[in-house]
Amino acid sequence: MNELYNKQIGESLVSWFLEEKRDLPWRKTKDPYKIWVSEVMLQQTKVDTVIPYYERFISKYPSLESLAEAEEGELLKEWEGLGYYSRARNLQAGVREVVEEYNSVVPNNRKEISKLKGVGPYTAGAVLSIAYDIPEHAVDGNVMRVLSRILLIKEDIAKQKTKKIFEEAVMNLMFKDNPSAFNQGLMELGAIICTPTKPKCLLCPVREYCSAFYEGVQEELPIKTINKKTKLHKMKAVVIQRNDGKILLEKRPSKGLLANMWQFPMVELPTSTHTVEEVVELDYGVEIQKGIELIAFKHIFSHLVWEIESFEAKLMNEKKISLNSQWYSIEEVNDQPMPIPVLKMWNAWKERKSIT
Numbered sequence: 259m260n261e262l263y264n265k266q267i268g269e270s271l272v273s274w275f276l277e278e279k280r281d282l283p284w285r286k287t288k289d290p291y292k293i294w295v296s297e298v299m300l301q302q303t304k305v306d307t308v309i310p311y312y313e314r315f316i317s318k319y320p321s322l323e324s325l326a327e328a329e330e331g332e333l334l335k336e337w338e339g340l341g342y343y344s345r346a347r348n349l350q351a352g353v354r355e356v357v358e359e360y361n362s363v364v365p366n367n368r369k370e371i372s373k374l375k376g377v378g379p380y381t382a383g384a385v386l387s388i389a390y391d392i393p394e395h396a397v398d399g400n401v402m403r404v405l406s407r408i409l410l411i412k413e414d415i416a417k418q419k420t421k422k423i424f425e426e427a428v429m430n431l432m433f434k435d436n437p438s439a440f441n442q443g444l445m446e447l448g449a450i451i452c453t454p455t456k457p458k459c460l461l462c463p464v465r466e467y468c469s470a471f472y473e474g475v476q477e478e479l480p481i482k483t484i485n486k487k488t489k490l491h492k493m494k495a496v497v498i499q500r501n502d503g504k505i506l507l508e509k510r511p512s513k514g515l516l517a518n519m520w521q522f523p524m525v526e527l528p529t530s531t532h533t534v535e536e537v538v539e540l541d542y543g544v545e546i547q548k549g550i551e552l553i554a555f556k557h558i559f560s561h562l563v564w565e566i567e568s569f570e571a572k573l574m575n576e577k578k579i580s581l582n583s584q585w586y587s588i589e590e591v592n593d594q595p596m597p598i599p600v601l602k603m604w605n606a607w608k609e610r611k612s613i614t
Contacts, residue, residue: 263467264430264431265433266467267408267431267464267467268431268432268433268440269433270463270464270467271433271440271443271444271447271463271464272433272435272436272439272440272443273463274443274447274463274464275439275440275442275443275446275447276439278446279442279443279446280305280446280450282305282309283296283309283312283313283316284296284312285442288388288389289389290364290366290385290389290390291321291322291353291356291364292316293384293385293388293389294349294352294353294364294377294381294385294389295312295315295316295319295349296308296312297380297381297384297385298345298346298348298349298376298381299311299312299315299340299345301342301345301381302341302342302560303340303341303342305449307340308340311336311337311339311340314336315336315337318336319336321362322353322356322357322362322364323357323362325349325350325353326350326353326354326357326358328350330347330350330518331518331594331595333346333347333350334346334518334519334595335593335594335595337595338595338596338597338601339598339601341597341598343516343517343519343595343597344376344517345376347376347517348375348376349376351375351376352374352375352376352377355373355374355375356374364385364389366386366390366392367386367392368382368383368386368394371385371386379395379397379421379425380396380397380398381396382394382396383395383396383397383441384396384441387437387438387440387441388438388441388442389438391436391437391438392437393429393432393434393437394437395424395425395428395429395432395441396428396441396444396445397421397424397425397428398445399415399448400444400445400447400448400449401424401428401444401445401448402415402420402421402424402480403415403448403452403454403479403480404444404447404448404452405424405427405428405431405444406424406470406479406480406481407452407457407468407469407470407471407476407479407480408464408467408468408469408470409427409469410469410470410473410475410479411423411424411427411479411480412479412481413481414481414482414483415480415481415482416482416483417483428441428444447462447463447464451463455477456477457476457477459471459476488558488559488560488561488562488563489561489562489563490562490563490565491526491562491563491564491565492526492527492565492567493524493525493526493564493565493566493567494524494525494526494527494534494537494566494567494568494569495521495522495523495524495525495566495567495568495569495600495603496522496523496524496534496538496546496548496568496569496570496571497522497552497568497569497570497571497603497604497607498522498523498538498544498546498571498572498573499570499571499572499573500573500576500585501573503587503588504585504586504587505522505585505586505587505588505591506522506523506542506544506573506579506583506584506585506586507520507521507522507583507584507585507586507591507594508520508521508522508523508524508542508580508582508583508584509582509583509584510582511582515559515562516597518595519595519596519597519600520591520594520595520596520600521596521597521600522568522600522603522604523538523541523542523544523583524566525537525538525541534548534569535547535548538571539577541580542579542580542583543576543577543578543579543580543583544573544575544576544577544579545573545574545575545576545577546571546572546573546574547571547572547574548569548571549569549570549571549572550569550570551567551568551569552568552569552570552603552606552607552610553566553568553602553603553606554566554567554568555599555602557598557599557602564599566599566603568603568606570607570610588608591604
């Protein structure tokens, strides 16, 4: 690969990005903290979904110090609906490290920034290049797809070792006069032009340098092996209301899936001979009368699937509720951080009861 070829790709990409880039709120700042927040939110989440969350989040936590001092429950409530809640916890932990160890200045080199909690190679490169204009690679799935096509890389992108190939490719192509626009241009190209299916090659600013386009194999790249089947869990959940109108919520464990989030009593029936009422009584210490179904749906996590049936229920007798469970008023339930599947049940329950 010659230097002229690399330079032409870089110049074409940067020129296109500066003219055509979408108007996104995190592109109006060079503050490394705000760029860091946006990059964490954008992991596994669509841009259109992130925009209002980002704007609310930065309004509430405009500085490293304000996020470092936030209560976890309050933080999770702000993150509610974005999913992957460990991202929020790791972001806060990393921000606290910056405040305490780096005098509230986000490190401007890969070695130090990579030590921060939750900051992987991609986030490190994105913050360094976008905020500090340092020529560093920021390789994610979008970038690997784009470069696999431009450079005709046929290595399996599902394999961790393959990422090194793309990191080296980015550094070879890097437009050092404007690393920020170069890396953002690669991301933007993957997001709106060089899409997973039916790439818009006729609109591509680097089409004439794209090997896959010339060979007609752009839709066959990148090569990615299919992950193993995710594990299916069939869950039953109940929104239990007491005579005084309060609702029973359970706080999930402090570690693991959806840590410290609140949910309605949820059980996985051990056998077909057990009823929801029996297992809820055993696990939660309450006798209930199950009512009508509220909503049934699947929720897909990265490694497992919940197939959920949810019901409204009435408290009949309270023995001794489990230690991590608590009765809340409807207003208090609204204030608790709840994961997306639980929010779906809660909204279905409120809709049925005509409560906002």
